[in-house]
Amino acid sequence: MDTGLPCGTPPIERGRGWHPAAMDNERADLVLTGGRIFLGDPARSWAQALAVRGNRIVAVGSDRDIRPLIGASTRVIALRGRTVTPGFQDAHVHPTSGGLERLRCDLNESDGREEHLRIIAGYAAAHPDQEWILGGGWSLTDFPGGLPGREDLDRIVPDRPVFLPNRDGHDAWVNSRALEIAGITKDTPDPVDGRIERAADGTPQGTLHEGAADLAERHIPSTTAADLRAGLLEGQRYLHAVGITAWQDANVGRADHDAYLALAGSGELTARVVGASWWDRRQGLEQIDDLLVRRANGVLGRYAGTSVKLMCDGIIENGTAAMLQPYFDGHGMRTANSGLDFIDREGLIAAVVKLDALGFQPHFHALGDRAVRHALDAVQAAREANGWSDTRPHLAHLQVVHPDELPRFRTLGALANAQPLWAVHEDQMTELTLPFLGPEASARQYPWRSLRRHGATLVMGSDWSVSTPDPFLQMEVAVTRVSPVTRDHEPFLPDERIELVDALVAFTAGAAYANHLDETGTIAVGMLADLAILDRDLFDEGAGAIGDTKVLATFVDGVPVFERPGLD
Numbered sequence: 001m002d003t004g005l006p007c008g009t010p011p012i013e014r015g016r017g018w019h020p021a022a023m024d025n026e027r028a029d030l031v032l033t034g035g036r037i038f039l040g041d042p043a044r045s046w047a048q049a050l051a052v053r054g055n056r057i058v059a060v061g062s063d064r065d066i067r068p069l070i071g072a073s074t075r076v077i078a079l080r081g082r083t084v085t086p087g088f089q090d091a092h093v094h095p096t097s098g099g100l101e102r103l104r105c106d107l108n109e110s111d112g113r114e115e116h117l118r119i120i121a122g123y124a125a126a127h128p129d130q131e132w133i134l135g136g137g138w139s140l141t142d143f144p145g146g147l148p149g150r151e152d153l154d155r156i157v158p159d160r161p162v163f164l165p166n167r168d169g170h171d172a173w174v175n176s177r178a179l180e181i182a183g184i185t186k187d188t189p190d191p192v193d194g195r196i197e198r199a200a201d202g203t204p205q206g207t208l209h210e211g212a213a214d215l216a217e218r219h220i221p222s223t224t225a226a227d228l229r230a231g232l233l234e235g236q237r238y239l240h241a242v243g244i245t246a247w248q249d250a251n252v253g254r255a256d257h258d259a260y261l262a263l264a265g266s267g268e269l270t271a272r273v274v275g276a277s278w279w280d281r282r283q284g285l286e287q288i289d290d291l292l293v294r295r296a297n298g299v300l301g302r303y304a305g306t307s308v309k310l311m312c313d314g315i316i317e318n319g320t321a322a323m324l325q326p327y328f329d330g331h332g333m334r335t336a337n338s339g340l341d342f343i344d345r346e347g348l349i350a351a352v353v354k355l356d357a358l359g360f361q362p363h364f365h366a367l368g369d370r371a372v373r374h375a376l377d378a379v380q381a382a383r384e385a386n387g388w389s390d391t392r393p394h395l396a397h398l399q400v401v402h403p404d405e406l407p408r409f410r411t412l413g414a415l416a417n418a419q420p421l422w423a424v425h426e427d428q429m430t431e432l433t434l435p436f437l438g439p440e441a442s443a444r445q446y447p448w449r450s451l452r453r454h455g456a457t458l459v460m461g462s463d464w465s466v467s468t469p470d471p472f473l474q475m476e477v478a479v480t481r482v483s484p485v486t487r488d489h490e491p492f493l494p495d496e497r498i499e500l501v502d503a504l505v506a507f508t509a510g511a512a513y514a515n516h517l518d519e520t521g522t523i524a525v526g527m528l529a530d531l532a533i534l535d536r537d538l539f540d541e542g543a544g545a546i547g548d549t550k551v552l553a554t555f556v557d558g559v560p561v562f563e564r565p566g567l568d
C-alpha cells in the first residue's frame, strides 16, 4: 500500500501511533488535537490527536506525539473533548432521487394530508411551466389505509399531471390528469407486479402500487442530464452534512451512471461512491453483456460502478414482500397471499452465480423471509460454483429473517445490510405491518443482535430518501429500538438492541467493507483521511440522545467537504 509519505520518510508501523524516530521536517496539513478519536480498529481503541498530510493520515496518538508536526501552515483544530470518527458510509442509499426530491415538490419533511396538499399547491403555483408536478415523500400513515386519493390532487392541480411517490418509493399518488395521460381506466387490468387501487366501481382511486406506478411513470418526460446532475450534487451536499463520506447507490440506471462519471471526471464528486446497477427483472442473463460494458468504463476517480442490485421482493405494507407463510388479513385470518418473488429463485441463482464469477458484487433487496432465503441460496450456489470470491455479497433490509437463515450469513460470507431506523413501534409498524404479518413473523423483524450473535458482518445504510440519512438517528434506534420522534415509547423487540460501538462500526468499517473501500472506514497511519468531527463526546450518556448529535465537519481525502462556521 502507498503510505502517502514523502520519499525518504522512514516507514511508520501502521496503527502504532507516532514514533519520534520517524519524524521529519515535513509538517502536517491538518492536525486534530484534544479529542476522543474513535479509531475503529479491531480493538476499537481511541486516540487523542491525529495528523493528516495530503490525503492520508500520517500520525495518530496523543497531543504530545502530534505537536511537533504543527507548522506555520498547518490547520489545527482543537476538539475540546469532542468525538472524531472515520467518515460515515451508507451501504444502501438513493442520493440522486433523494436530491432531486429535495429540489422538487418535497413532502419528506411535512406531515399529514393537509400539510402535503398545502405544499403541493404552493409548489404548483410557484412552477407554472413544469409540465408534470413531480417530487414525493408522503408517508403511508398520512392517509387512511395508506391510500391518498386523486380527488384531493384534482382540486389543487386540475390541469397538469401529478405523480408523487411515497417515502419508500413503492406507491405513487396521482391525479386524474396523470391517469388520463397513462390511459389507466376502470378497464385497465392490474399488471403482474403491481396493483391499481380502485373505488368500489373499479375506477382508479389515485394510489398506484409497485409495478402499477410504472404505467403512469413511463409517461413522465425523462429526467435530463442536467436534472440528474443537480439532484446528485444536492444529494451529495446533504449527505456530507450528516458526516457521510462514501456510499453505495442502490439503484443506478444508465443515466445515473453517466451522471456519476461526469461528476467524477470533473472532480465534483467529493464522495466515494459504489454504484449498484439495476438488474432488470424482466430480462435474464442476456443483460450481463451490457453490465460488463458499463463496468468496463465505469470506474473513474471516486466512482466505481461495480455492484449489481437484485430486487428480490417488495415490502410488507402492501403485501409484496416474499414470505415463507401467507399474510394475515388484518383480522387474524390467513390469506392466500405470500407476496411476490420479483426474480424467481432459479433465475436469481443463475444470475448471482454468473455475476459473482465475473466479479460483480451482488446487492440484494431482500425484505421478507422467503426473499432472504432465496438470496442466501443464490450466494450459496455462487460459493459452490465459483469458490470463495471477494465480491462481498450483501442483503439489504432483512425485515423478517427466519431463524434458519441467521447462521448462513457467517458461513456464506454474506453481509447483513441493516436499515436500523425502521425497527420501532410507529404507525407503519402497528397499523400496516403487525396485523398482516401475524405474531410469529412479527417477532422476527430486524434481528440485528441475533445476526451479530451468529457471527454475521453487520453493515448499515439508510435507504434515504425512504427515511433520513442521518446516521445518528439511525444509531440511536439500533441502540434503543425506540423512535427518536417518540422517545417515551416502548422499545420494539428490545432483545434485538445492539451496542453503540457495534452500530458505529457497522456505519464505518462495516459499510467501508461492503463498499470495497479498504483504505477507509478506520483511522490509522496510512489510511485515507476521511473523517467526521461530531459536536460532542458520542459515548458520554450525559451529552444527550445519540440522535441529537450534529456533525461539525466532514473531510474526504483530508479536505473539508462540509463544515459549520466557527470550528477552529
Ligand SMILES: [Zn+2]
Binding pocket: 092, 093, 094, 250, 463
Ligand atoms: Zn433502497
